[in-house]
Amino acid sequence: MSPTHSASSAEESPKAANMRSLSRAMEVFAELQRAERPQRLSDLARACGMSLPTTLRILRVLQDFGMVSQTDKSYRIGPAVLPAARSYLENDPLVVAARPILQQVASQTGLTASLYTRLGFERILVARVDGASPLRYDLPLGKRLPLTVGAAGKILLASASEEELGQVVAAAVAAGHEKDTFSPGELRERLPRPGTDFAYSEDERATGVLSVAVAVPHRSGRPSESIALTSPVETATEEGMKAGVPELRRAAGRLSELLEGSVY
Amino acid sequence: MSPTHSASSAEESPKAANMRSLSRAMEVFAELQRAERPQRLSDLARACGMSLPTTLRILRVLQDFGMVSQTDKSYRIGPAVLPAARSYLENDPLVVAARPILQQVASQTGLTASLYTRLGFERILVARVDGASPLRYDLPLGKRLPLTVGAAGKILLASASEEELGQVVAAAVAAGHEKDTFSPGELRERLPRPGTDFAYSEDERATGVLSVAVAVPHRSGRPSESIALTSPVETATEEGMKAGVPELRRAAGRLSELLEGSVY
DNA sequence: ATCTAGATTTCATAGAATGAAAGAATATTG
DNA sequence: CAATATTCTTTCATTCTATGAAATCTAGAT
Numbered sequence: 001m002s003p004t005h006s007a008s009s010a011e012e013s014p015k016a017a018n019m020r021s022l023s024r025a026m027e028v029f030a031e032l033q034r035a036e037r038p039q040r041l042s043d044l045a046r047a048c049g050m051s052l053p054t055t056l057r058i059l060r061v062l063q064d065f066g067m068v069s070q071t072d073k074s075y076r077i078g079p080a081v082l083p084a085a086r087s088y089l090e091n092d093p094l095v096v097a098a099r100p101i102l103q104q105v106a107s108q109t110g111l112t113a114s115l116y117t118r119l120g121f122e123r124i125l126v127a128r129v130d131g132a133s134p135l136r137y138d139l140p141l142g143k144r145l146p147l148t149v150g151a152a153g154k155i156l157l158a159s160a161s162e163e164e165l166g167q168v169v170a171a172a173v174a175a176g177h178e179k180d181t182f183s184p185g186e187l188r189e190r191l192p193r194p195g196t197d198f199a200y201s202e203d204e205r206a207t208g209v210l211s212v213a214v215a216v217p218h219r220s221g222r223p224s225e226s227i228a229l230t231s232p233v234e235t236a237t238e239e240g241m242k243a244g245v246p247e248l249r250r251a252a253g254r255l256s257e258l259l260e261g262s263v264y
Numbered sequence: 265m266s267p268t269h270s271a272s273s274a275e276e277s278p279k280a281a282n283m284r285s286l287s288r289a290m291e292v293f294a295e296l297q298r299a300e301r302p303q304r305l306s307d308l309a310r311a312c313g314m315s316l317p318t319t320l321r322i323l324r325v326l327q328d329f330g331m332v333s334q335t336d337k338s339y340r341i342g343p344a345v346l347p348a349a350r351s352y353l354e355n356d357p358l359v360v361a362a363r364p365i366l367q368q369v370a371s372q373t374g375l376t377a378s379l380y381t382r383l384g385f386e387r388i389l390v391a392r393v394d395g396a397s398p399l400r401y402d403l404p405l406g407k408r409l410p411l412t413v414g415a416a417g418k419i420l421l422a423s424a425s426e427e428e429l430g431q432v433v434a435a436a437v438a439a440g441h442e443k444d445t446f447s448p449g450e451l452r453e454r455l456p457r458p459g460t461d462f463a464y465s466e467d468e469r470a471t472g473v474l475s476v477a478v479a480v481p482h483r484s485g486r487p488s489e490s491i492a493l494t495s496p497v498e499t500a501t502e503e504g505m506k507a508g509v510p511e512l513r514r515a516a517g518r519l520s521e522l523l524e525g526s527v528y
Numbered sequence: 529a530t531c532t533a534g535a536t537t538t539c540a541t542a543g544a545a546t547g548a549a550a551g552a553a554t555a556t557t558g
Numbered sequence: 559c560a561a562t563a564t565t566c567t568t569t570c571a572t573t574c575t576a577t578g579a580a581a582t583c584t585a586g587a588t
Binding site for chain 1: 294297342350385
């Protein structure tokens with residue numbers, strides 16, 4: 001989580017006239033997530049580049065709402081995020097609609113079907129239905145994954161401008177995903193060719209995993225959701241995976257209707 | 265989610281000198297969760313009692329951070345809450361420590377073991393390990409439940425002052441939990457007697473469910489976590505449940521150490 | 529006990545947040 | 559399809575909130 005279109009490195013908030021205090025609060029909140037362990041006030045203030053009193057005041061308000069909790073002098077993400085996540089999973093029209101659709105795709109193909117949403121320069125798994133051979137024992141809902149690697153990420157970049165690819169690469173560097181990072185040109189090479197509406201990947205994001213993905217079309221031309229079929233290498237072939245693409249296309253089409261409010 | 269100690273009905277934010285814009289943003293965020301469906305700008309502004317421009321500006325910032333998403337003219341909770349929840353579940357020291365402890369309790373007793381945290385005037389399920397007969401098919405992590413009903417809620421109120429009980433009742437009324445609401449005196453009657461460190465309930469929050477709970481002690485004297493054993497009525501008796509209390513006490517003791525930073 | 533680093537409060541000031549009102553954009557109705 | 563009503567968005571002057579420097583308090587270390 002960071003302002004959806006902030007640029008790469010040093011700049012704090014490119015957004016001009018926009019609620020400084022709220023933006024800063026969100027930065028603190030994001031930093032707490034990034035840290036993955038309780039943080040002291042001074043750590044947060046330094047990491048976010050703001051003064052101690054300001055950071056403290058932000059933390060106090062977030063704590064009032066349960067978004068942050070405190071033990072002794074250290075702060076961490078609070079329990080209020082759980083009902084929020086639950087609300088999202090239960091009520092978001094796209095997620096709700098996706099579940100039965102993914103279910104159907106999974107049954108038809110016998111593969112694991114997943115829905116991702118783009119968030120900033122990453123993607124997030126928001127729904128998954130397992131096929132015959134589940135990929136893992138835990139369900140990694142909410143996991144942040146790179147856009148640059150894996151079929152479901154790359155298909156979201158297929159329609160990106162050169163400028164945007166530059167940002168994506170910069171963000172990946174900043175995020176420390178060093179191994180999965182290339183030059184913009186190199187990245188472009190790995191993306192689906194123009195005219196191709198799906199992406200295929202093998203051993204990319206995770207070794208031993210094959211996947212194909214299509215984007216959920218959006219009128220803007222820049223999709224921010226994708227659906228993927230995934231399988232352990234043992235139980236699938238490239239051809240087998242690609243055979244699932246028409247099914248994926250159909251599913252994506254159905255979902256895309258949800259994104260356009262009414263018909264128009 | 266609402267300021268942890270706001271009073272009952274009309275008053276907006278009792279907190280005096282505290283980051284008005286941030287507080288208001290959190291109100292908007294809370295309202296979106298409450299609504300359970302996409303909301304229009306004007307609905308949110310009215311519900312939160314703020315002007316349209318202000319509400320719009322808040323939504324835009326939250327949207328930048330993925331906490332809110334928009335389709336056409338309607339706003340809803342955004343996908344950024346998922347990584348936040350995941351971060352909480354994976355990194356919160358209390359939750360992480362609780363998992364193996366609940367596991368042990370569940371094995372020992374064969375019952376479902378749960379950890380709740382108090383948030384405002386509700387409690388939230390933050391961890392659960394099923395025993396022999398699971399209660400449901402879905403795992404209701406993050407579910408908001410009343411404090412006034414069910415063993416795990418009532419044990420958190422056992423140490424509350426009369427004034428606080430009044431607030432709790434008022435909040436329950438405001439939240440619309442009408443059926444589970446009584447007068448403060450009536451509520452006090454239903455709470456564990458002084459000297460009792462556990463609560464027992466039968467058919468209270470959910471019919472056909474028995475449960476016992478103990479609070480996780482806190483130095484402040486006002487616990488905000490509780491752990492419970494729960495079972496369908498078919499497979500348990502009151503005595504059987506209460507036999508689990510010593511096990512619960514031990515578990516609660518272990519958890520409470522986590523709440524006190526260092527020893528002291 | 530003394531020192532040091534961090535946390536918290538105070539306070540004056542800058543500038544951000546605010547809502548009224550005007551202006552667009554949609555939706556609704558005749 | 560025109561006309562009207564509603565909702566959304568932008569602008570802008572004013573107010574009051576958010577801010578950080580500095581002082582104060584607290585706790586941990588030496």
